[in-house]
Amino acid sequence: MTDFLALAFVFLAAGVVAVPIASRLGLGSVLGYLIAGIAISPILVILNVDVISIQHFAEFGVVMMLFLVGLELEPKLLWGMRARLLGLGGGQVILTTLAVMGIAMLFGQPWTIALAIGLVLALSSTAIVLQTLNEKGLMKSDGGQSSFSVLLTQDIAVIPMLALIPLLAMPDLMDVAMAADTHGEVAAHASDSSGHGDDHGDGHADDHGDDHGHGGGMSLVDGLDGWQTALVTIGAVAAVVLGGSYLTRPVFRFISAANLRELFTATALMMVVGIALLMSLVGLSAALGTFLAGVVLANSEYRHELESDIDPFKGLLLGLFFMTVGAGINFGLLGANVAMILGLTIGLMFVKGLILFGLGTLFGLRGTDRWLLTLGLAQAGEFGFVLLSFTVANQVLPQSISQMLLLVVAISMLLTPVLFILYDKVIAPKYSDDQARDPDEINERNHIIIAGSGRVGGMVNRMLVAAGFSSTVIDYSAKQLENLRAFGVHNYYGDATRPDLLHAAGIEEAKLLVIAIDDKDQITNLVHYVHQNYPHVHILTRAITRDHVYDLWAAGSRDIVRETFDSSIRMGRSAFEALGIHRDHAQQMADEFVKMDGKAMIAVADVHDPNVPAAQNEAYVARVMEILGPWQDELNQKMNEIRAQDIPDEELEGKA
Structure with missing residues (x-):
């Protein structure tokens, strides 16, 4: 118990310290978690922690993320974005995959490994890009909307990627690659005194193989013929779709009758875990099942409640996942191959940027919008970490290549804030100046x-x-x-x-x-x-x-x-009328509220200090308390006087 508490404290403390600092510096929460993992890596070695086992648990945060992505994908929204989703987003994923695959094959990699590398590096960082666009107020621009379309397409593309990657497995080729890795570990020992790379090398593939394979756990398709396996798999997917369509509402109505918020949260978690379990039992990706369930529930009246209940767990597990990624970085490998890894990272960002620039031009983006799309999405993304784990687990990529690519993904994400600074300081002013000089x-x-x-x-x-x-x-x-x-x-x-x-x-x-x-x-x-x-x-x-x-x-x-003030006042006035108050009197009551609220706003604004939190501003607190006292009593008296005009005289006498 003590060891567990100590480990939990280390991870929580690292996240609590690193993430606010990273966010304040404009690096984003994902990079904050990565940096936190890097910082606690020596502590985890001292505690002899199996980081990969923790990562397996934390990967469920990705499953929850895809469930929430599915909840956002209403059919009308998808249909309205179809051109950019299929053309701009789909084109980026396909062209980047083919380009990276071709380059990998030029370096002598077999086509299966080259294709897997292309799929991993085709994705960009949804978490970093969307957060940065929102922080800078660029989400509503054409470049921001185009970036969102590409990121949404990439999130959807993860599903077929997870289905395709196991088909690329070549056990014979992997035996040769693992033998080469074994010979290479002698050099790695010399440069990696922490032993991180070795521990992660063997344990990563073995543990993932047990998780995702069928031999090490329960399965509904073991021993079945191909057509039987297909029928069971289709039946599982149909169960998810039909259950989400017809069973979710009555179940949640039954649970809501208990009027216990924690029971609703438990039900939401039970549903996500159950779907993930069912998909795993038939050999499919757990993320695929939860994504489908999310799409089915996108129009449900319980959608927002599900989002609010699942989101905190998703955030914590994803944060833990990113910290385990940072803790698992092989610094010995980075130190021994720093020039090559940096070259691969910069080369990847250049290739992706070139493709994005061309697609942006083809889809009518110009000026700052085209550069925003190009620079904002040039990095690899957090789903790359997931796919790398998945490729090793399914014997598609050897551990040596996976460790190298993990560094490329992480470093490209670390460089993303630099690209946004380049956009702010160089690109945007240049086009703004050109625009101002144009008569x-x-x-x-x-x-x-x-x-x-x-x-x-x-x-x-x-x-x-x-x-x-x-x-x-x-x-x-x-x-x-x-x-x-x-x-x-x-x-x-x-x-x-x-x-x-x-x-x-x-x-x-x-x-x-x-x-x-x-x-x-x-x-x-x-x-x-x-x-x-x-x-x-x-x-x-x-x-x-x-x-x-x-x-x-x-x-x-x-x-x-x-x-929202005027519309809220109108709704309040309509509420008065619905309760039997005459329209003229309801308007008078609304006017009195507006008058008092405006007076209060001015009084409080005089003592408001933007640089001091409201709770720490003594003058602000005192003024608010003053308003809540006699000013509120005065408003109540005026409201009741107006309302009394609608009450019959005999009723007033009875109250007296």
């Missing part, structure tokens, strides 16, 4: 500038146009602008948060700037910049949350609209 880019000067033409900015612009005003609308999505242009609406492409583009739009002569972009931090930074440099401009800005209102107030904006 035809923005050829009108209006007193109104609108940043963002989505569901908020577009509606504001329509109202202004209907009233006879002219505005300059800037949006970062070329696809959105093309759609609007089809209806005769002419807007301008560009990033409205960039000073040079604001200058080109005529911010010096503007009277009103409407900020309706999506990213909270970008909104705040834009307000601060315009308030400091163009104080004559009236800034009307969209706020994402209540705390964001305070940040915008501190940045200088005094005309702030919470994006």
Whole structure:
């Protein structure tokens, strides 16, 4: 028990320390877990820990990840993205696989090993790329949407890859490769004093072979003929699909009747584990079964509850998996072959980047969007670790090649933040400067500038146009602008948060700037910049949350609209009416609430400090408590006075 607690503490402490630091440095959580694993590697050696056994357990996090990916894949969403999924995403996976396979064969590898290498390295890092795109506010751009399509295709492609890889197994060839590995271990011993590479070399293949094979555990297909095995396998898949379609709802309705949240969580885990077990018993990938179940449940009313229950377990297990990957890196091998491994890594990123650049051009991406796709997806991904383990387990790749590729995958992921810095510092400013110098880019000067033409900015612009005003609308999505242009609406492409583009739009002569972009931090930074440099401009800005209102107030904006506030007030007024209150009185009650809320917002905003957490700001806490006291009592009294007008006189006398 003590050994288990000590090991759990080591892993948890490493993740708690490393991941926040990595996230703060812009490296992302995945790299934080990898670095944490590298840091605790010597401790695990001292404790004589079998890292590979822990990795087998943690791989279930990947199974849960694919279940959650399946939950997101609604048929309508897939159909709307079909062109980019099949063309851009599918083209990237196929072309990268073939290119890497061809290069591997030029280096003398058999076609089966070369194909396996191509499949492993064709994938990019979903975790790193999506997190970075969201952090930088680039997800809504055409480059961000294209990157998401490619990543989604790659996640789906893992399923057929897991089915294909076992077919590439060549036991005779692997016997020769393992003999070569055995001779090579003498040199590895000399350069790897930790013994990490040797322990992982033998144990990795043997342990995985027991897990994924049929001889070492239970199986429903052992001893069956080929057609019998096929029938059992099809029956298992059909059971997953039919069970997800017809049994899930009644089961969850039955469980929800107990009104115990932990029982619902246990049921969700039971379902995922049960499906994974069934797939393993018929010799299929556990990830395949859970992915299918997720797709089946994508339109279920229990989808969001399943996501919220499974996601914490998925996150913890994936974090543990990445830490075991970092702890299993063979530093002796890296030190002995540093030039070759770095060369392979840079060569892989160049090949993938070249393919992505060509596909982006073919699919109409230009400028910064094309470079965002190219640089953002040039790395190998976390699923590469899973496939490497799977290829060794199924005797497709020898351990020596797997260890080399593991280093290539890890280093390419470590280099990804550098590529995003290159994009931010070099690529984006270059195209932004070119755009600002182009006299035809923005050829009108209006007193109104609108940043963002989505569901908020577009509606504001329509109202202004209907009233006879002219505005300059800037949006970062070329696809959105093309759609609007089809209806005769002419807007301008560009990033409205960039000073040079604001200058080109005529911010010096503007009277009103409407900020309706999506990213909270970008909104705040834009307000601060315009308030400091163009104080004559009236800034009307969209706020994402209540705390964001305070940040915008501190940045200088005094005309702030919470994006959900008005709709919430209207729903509250409708609730009053549904409870029998007259429409005029319901409107008066809503007006009183708005008046008091606005007064409270201003009072709290005066003591809000963006650099101090709210709970540690004594003046902020005191002001909130003041509002919750007499101010709230005053609001309650006014509300009741208005409501009393709907109560009959005899009822009032009875209450008196």
